[in-house]
Amino acid sequence: DIQMTQSPSSLSASVGDTVTITCRASQGVRNYLAWFQQKPGKAPKSLIYGVSNLQTGVPSRFSGSGSGTDFTLTISGLQPEDFATYFCHQYSYFPHTFGQGTKLEIK
Amino acid sequence: QVQLVESGGGVVQPGRSLRLSCAASGFTFSSYGMHWVRQAPGKGLDWVAVISYDGSNKNYADSVKGRFTISRDNSNNTLYLQMDSLRAEDTAIYYCARERLYSSGWGIDSWGQGTLVTVS
Numbered sequence: 001d002i003q004m005t006q007s008p009s010s011l012s013a014s015v016g017d018t019v020t021i022t023c024r025a026s027q028g029v030r031n032y033l034a035w036f037q038q039k040p041g042k043a044p045k046s047l048i049y050g051v052s053n054l055q056t057g058v059p060s061r062f063s064g065s066g067s068g069t070d071f072t073l074t075i076s077g078l079q080p081e082d083f084a085t086y087f088c089h090q091y092s093y094f095p096h097t098f099g100q101g102t103k104l105e106i107k
Numbered sequence: 108q109v110q111l112v113e114s115g116g117g118v119v120q121p122g123r124s125l126r127l128s129c130a131a132s133g134f135t136f137s138s139y140g141m142h143w144v145r146q147a148p149g150k151g152l153d154w155v156a157v158i159s160y161d162g163s164n165k166n167y168a169d170s171v172k173g174r175f176t177i178s179r180d181n182s183n184n185t186l187y188l189q190m191d192s193l194r195a196e197d198t199a200i201y202y203c204a205r206e207r208l209y210s211s212g213w214g215i216d217s218w219g220q221g222t223l224v225t226v227s
Contacts, residue, residue, distance in 0.1 A: 001169070034214045036152070043202055043221055044144075044152065049214025056216075087152050091214065094166045096142075096154040 002026050002090055006099035012107040018076045021102045023088035025069045032092035035064055035073045038101075039084045047086075048073065080106075109133045109217045111203050116222030119193055129186040129203030129219055137161070137181035140206035142215060143188050145199035145224075153199070156188065157206070171197075193226045200224075 003026040013019045023033070031051045036044040046055045048064040051071060061076045075082055083106050088099040115127040129141070143155040156167045156177040165177050176189040186203050200221040207216040 031212065032214075036215075038152075043218040045218070046214065046216045049209070049216070050212035053209065053211050053214075055214075089152070089154075089215070094157075095168045096157070098152040098154065101151045 001095055002029060002093055002097050004088055004090055004097050004099040006086075006088055006102050008102060009100065010103040010105065012105050013078055014107045015078050015080055017078045018074065019078060019104065021073045021086055021088075021104075023066075023071045023073070023099050025071075025090055028068045029090040029092035031067070032090060033064075033066065033071050034089040034091065035062075036087045036089060037082075037084045038087065044087065075104075078104075109205065111205065111217060111219035113201060113203055113219045113222035116201065116224045118225045118227060121194060121226055123193055124189070124191045125193060125224060127188040127190065127201055127203075127222060127224070129188075131184045131186065131205070134205070136179075136184040141177075141179060141186045142204045142206060143177060143186075144202045144204055144218075145197075146202070146221075147196075147199045150199075155201070158186070190224070193224075195226050198224060198226045 005024045007022045033051045035048040038044045052064045063074045085101045085103045110132045112130045119125050142157045145153050158165050158177045174192045178187045202221045203219045204215045205217040
């Protein structure tokens with residue numbers, strides 16, 4: 001199975017900051033990499049598919065990049081509603097796998 | 108708008124069975140692949156299974172292979188997860204999710220609210 005490792009596991013930031021979350025795959029996943037946001041007690045929300053494509057309705061302050069095994073999610077100009085947990089997801093190979101999550105907290 | 112509503116969760120004894128349902132509305136269900144993803148209490152997301160739009164292709168996580176069966180009824184816009192030989196480690200919120208095809212690729216775009224399964 002492909003292991004997805006996110007870093008950091010948690011992160012403190014302030015409104016207006018720019019933050020970057022990294023996701024590393026144990027082997028190449030081509031461009032089949034997605035990012036999800038989850039708030040406590042809620043279902044995940046899809047943010048990005050195919051490394052860098054924003055889902056409909058996702059603000060442009062979210063962006064994704066990377067290739068092969070190394071990927072990043074960047075949030076530029078944090079808003080109060082962005083404080084949540086973020087998961088990367090590879091769907092290049094079965095079984096699909098997720099990163100362990102990065103909790104973004106308010107400083 | 109896209110709506111996915113899971114049901115069928117509850118408390119079940121180890122070794123017993125449970126069937127989850129996911130009722131879809133607001134889109135042409137028969138045109139989309141569908142996934143089940145679970146989340147144990149306080150833990151991360153764990154992919155469970157996927158089924159193609161017509162039900163002809165299915166894939167499972169190793170942890171559930173041989174015990175869980177994903178299926179769909181396109182005439183009733185419903186996705187199912189039959190869970191047999193349940194174990195304590197299957198305790199989780201189970202989400203159904205839609206897979207969407209874009210011109211630039213594909214990915215999961217919509218999620219249900221989840222249904223809690225407790226094996227105890």
